[in-house]
Amino acid sequence: MSSFPGKKARSISVFSIISLIILMSGAGLVPRFARADGAAIPPANIVDLTVVNVGSSSVQLTWSAVGADGYVEPATAYDMRIAQYNFTMGAWSSLTRVTGTPTPGQPGIQESFAVTGLNPGTMYYIAVRGVDSFGTISVAYNMVSFTTASAGPTPVSNVIFSPQLEGMQIPAGKSISVVLYNAGTATAAASFTGTTDTSGRVALPQTASLNAGLYDILVSTQGYLKKKLFEYNVSSNAIIELPTLPVGDINNDNIINSLDWSVMSGKWFSNDATTDINKDGIVNSIDWSFLSKNWFMTGDN
Numbered sequence: 188m189s190s191f192p193g194k195k196a197r198s199i200s201v202f203s204i205i206s207l208i209i210l211m212s213g214a215g216l217v218p219r220f221a222r223a224d225g226a227a228i229p230p231a232n233i234v235d236l237t238v239v240n241v242g243s244s245s246v247q248l249t250w251s252a253v254g255a256d257g258y259v260e261p262a263t264a265y266d267m268r269i270a271q272y273n274f275t276m277g278a279w280s281s282l283t284r285v286t287g288t289p290t291p292g293q294p295g296i297q298e299s300f301a302v303t304g305l306n307p308g309t310m311y312y313i314a315v316r317g318v319d320s321f322g323t324i325s326v327a328y329n330m331v332s333f334t335t336a337s338a339g340p341t342p343v344s345n346v347i348f349s350p351q352l353e354g355m356q357i358p359a360g361k362s363i364s365v366v367l368y369n370a371g372t373a374t375a376a377a378s379f380t381g382t383t384d385t386s387g388r389v390a391l392p393q394t395a396s397l398n399a400g401l402y403d404i405l406v407s408t409q410g411y412l413k414k415k416l417f418e419y420n421v422s423s424n425a426i427i428e429l430p431t432l433p434v435g436d437i438n439n440d441n442i443i444n445s446l447d448w449s450v451m452s453g454k455w456f457s458n459d460a461t462t463d464i465n466k467d468g469i470v471n472s473i474d475w476s477f478l479s480k481n482w483f484m485t486g487d488n
């Protein structure tokens with residue numbers, strides 16, 4: 188502290204001296220100290236941290252490099268901290284430290300750095316301080332805040348639907364219709380009819396452009412009541428287990444009643460494929476038992 192000689196200096200508290208240095212440092216007035224004193228002199232404060240550009244998962248920042256002793260020599264490192272709340276100096280050591288910050292350049296040059304890996308649509312607070320070779324950190328900083336952009340739509344691919352039909356193992360080549368509604372709405376985001384593969388599954392056609400998100404999924408096929416799977420979070424490579432469709436809606440009006448029975452009774456003891464529910468080659472009381480079990484049942488819309 189030889190730069191502050193005289194009797195007056197003796198009556199100044201250490202705290203006041205440090206405060207003075209901080210003030211002078213901020214104003215660029217601190218003279219060069221001998222290296223032996225460097226440990227006591229923190230790097231100058233970075234007070235021009237600026238948000239240049241904000242993406243959905245990253246932010247581009249600039250600031251001016253500061254000297255190790257608040258003056259000429261470059262600082263050794265940067266200590267950048269980030270939080271999702273407005274933090275104070277006292278919280279610094281508990282904050283997340285941003286990795287990959289650049290090696291400080293010559294004092295005065297503009298540093299540019301992108302922080303990545305952020306969450307979309309999220310508000311962050313961030314600040315940076317210089318660190319010298321003694322590990323001494325600059326005293327003050329300017330904190331900046333920003334909110335990342337919301338995530339854009341993400342098209343999904345390789346989405347597989349696994350339908351279930353009451354009373355039968357689904358064969359290959361079965362025609363299945365699927366409509367995906369934006370969850371909680373009657374707005375169809377995608378709709379297709381596919382034929383099952385050898386695993387009894389249907390794939391979302393590549394021509395259907397569907398974004399990842401929450402959907403109500405309505406599935407239907409001839410002879411069965413429609414069923415809706417509510418609020419399914421569709422993402423790429425999903426295998427979506429669909430609800431079991433109740434059998435017996437022979438005329439496809441989404442209710443099982445006497446109209447279906449009238450069709451079945453007209454085919455009684457025949458081998459009619461549409462009304463032969465259990466596919467044993469004959470329309471008889473076994474097929475009727477399925478209708479009877481689901482009598483007056485209605486499907487989803």
Ligand SMILES: [Ca+2]
Pocket residue numbers: 435436437438439440441442443444446447
């Ligand atoms: Ca019906």
Ligand SMILES: [Ca+2]
Pocket residue numbers: 463464465466467468469470471473474
């Ligand atoms: Ca039968």
